[in-house]
Amino acid sequence: MTREMMIGDAAKAAGCSVPTIRYYESVGLLAEAARTAAGHRSYRRQDVERLTLIRRCRDFGMSINQVKTLIAIRESPSSCDNALEAVTLHREQLNARIADLKALDRALALIVARCEADCAGGASSCCTIYDDLAVA
Amino acid sequence: MTREMMIGDAAKAAGCSVPTIRYYESVGLLAEAARTAAGHRSYRRQDVERLTLIRRCRDFGMSINQVKTLIAIRESPSSCDNALEAVTLHREQLNARIADLKALDRALALIVARCEADCAGGASSCCTIYDDLAVA
DNA sequence: TATGCGGCCTCAAGTAGCTTGAGGTGCAAG
DNA sequence: CTTGCACCTCAAGCTACTTGAGGCCGCATA
The missing domain is CATH 1.10.1660.10 (Multidrug-efflux Transporter Regulator; Chain: A; Domain 2)
Known part of the structure; x- marks a missing residue:
């Protein structure tokens, strides 16, 4: 072989x-x-x-x-410490990204909640989702 | 104006x-x-x-x-429900992504811990990080 | 009047990390 | 002899933009 x-x-x-x-x-x-x-x-x-x-x-x-x-x-x-540092830095980036995504999800959860409370089932043309999303 | x-x-x-x-x-x-x-x-x-x-x-x-x-x-x-559904679907994708990234971070945490315990400061050529990363 | 500046225009290429497709070669089995 | 598979190279496509080249228009200043 x-x-x-x-x-x-x-x-x-x-x-x-x-x-x-x-x-x-x-x-x-x-x-x-x-x-x-x-x-x-x-x-x-x-x-x-x-x-x-x-x-x-x-x-x-x-x-x-x-x-x-x-x-x-x-x-x-x-030294091994250099590899450790590179991986640790990557973990930090990973955790920053996770925090960002969580913040986005929380913001979307609020928008969804308001739609469910105020306009669910109504016409999409006056849905609160679009107004909420467009808040600068 | x-x-x-x-x-x-x-x-x-x-x-x-x-x-x-x-x-x-x-x-x-x-x-x-x-x-x-x-x-x-x-x-x-x-x-x-x-x-x-x-x-x-x-x-x-x-x-x-x-x-x-x-x-x-x-x-x-x-209906507004269609917009709600689109946003909710996006939230699901977001949460799936968050879960994936968390799993990656946990795996990297274990790898880092083993290096710190076993070989930190040693030569990078025999660092456990590389072996642990390469586990298929 | 000349000239310089800022903002606009179009079109093309560059970025990451591959995948997909076209068109061609080499080798073994039937 | 032909079929089929795995390999080869080169080019383009994907996402969501950014960057750069080269040029027009109108205003303000020297």
């Missing part, structure tokens, strides 16, 4: 699509893959591990650039 | 940028604006109200298509 695999199997192993792998290569997140005689990309175990790391970071909502940074930290002779 | 205003003032009044207004027009969210003799777009009070409604809906995280739907409901002889 060789350890080399083609792009389709690498995609299955890492849980992403084939064009996504080519895209990651094109933006420099993945080094240019080795090629077989036929010109097909060939991947080894460590390539698939890296791909899995990238895909998981993306699942966690990190941007391509954040993932690039994290990988660069790992590959430089730096 | 005329009630007509040019695009710059409309943008200020509605709280969006000038190119954004032109963009909304180009995608059919706003009807084609009237023009002055010089070919400049001209807006009246009700145009600015509609623009404000659009901008607010977008602030609330609705997509262009959701806003289109909401405006279409308002302008059709339908």
Whole structure:
């Protein structure tokens, strides 16, 4: 059993699509893959591990650039604290985003409540929802 | 005092940028604006109200298509319940998104905790963060 | 009168992170 | 020999705008 695999199997192993792998290569997140005689990309175990790391970071909502940074930290002779810091910063952004979305939902809840109390079932042309939404 | 205003003032009044207004027009969210003799777009009070409604809906995280739907409901002889339903659906999507982000944050919190306990300050090349992130 | 400035105009391209499609090659099985 | 699959490249499409190039119009100032 060789350890080399083609792009389709690498995609299955890492849980992403084939064009996504080519895209990651094109933006420099993945080094240019080795090629077989036929010109097909060939991947080894460590390539698939890296791909899995990238895909998981993306699942966690990190941007391509954040993932690039994290990988660069790992590959430089730096301290673990740097990776910790990058992930912690990402958590902060995540929590800020959550707070924003919650505030939006609370505002929408008020608007919905007023419509239900004052005009539900009436004509949409005079529904309070539109007035409430348009408050600058 | 005329009630007509040019695009710059409309943008200020509605709280969006000038190119954004032109963009909304180009995608059919706003009807084609009237023009002055010089070919400049001209807006009246009700145009600015509609623009404000659009901008607010977008602030609330609705997509262009959701806003289109909401405006279409308002302008059709339908019941207020339809608008209520559209906004309620959007709230459900919002809450699903919030739940997803919270789950991500909890997963990242565990990863951070393990790094802090086991390897913080060590070399990033053997940091548990990378292994934990790459768990498929 | 010249000239500079601000606001408007159009059209095109850039942003993120991919996906989708067109058109073509290589290899193995039937 | 032909069918079919997996691979290849390059280009365009998606969302919601922003940014930039290049140009017109009218007013105010030197």
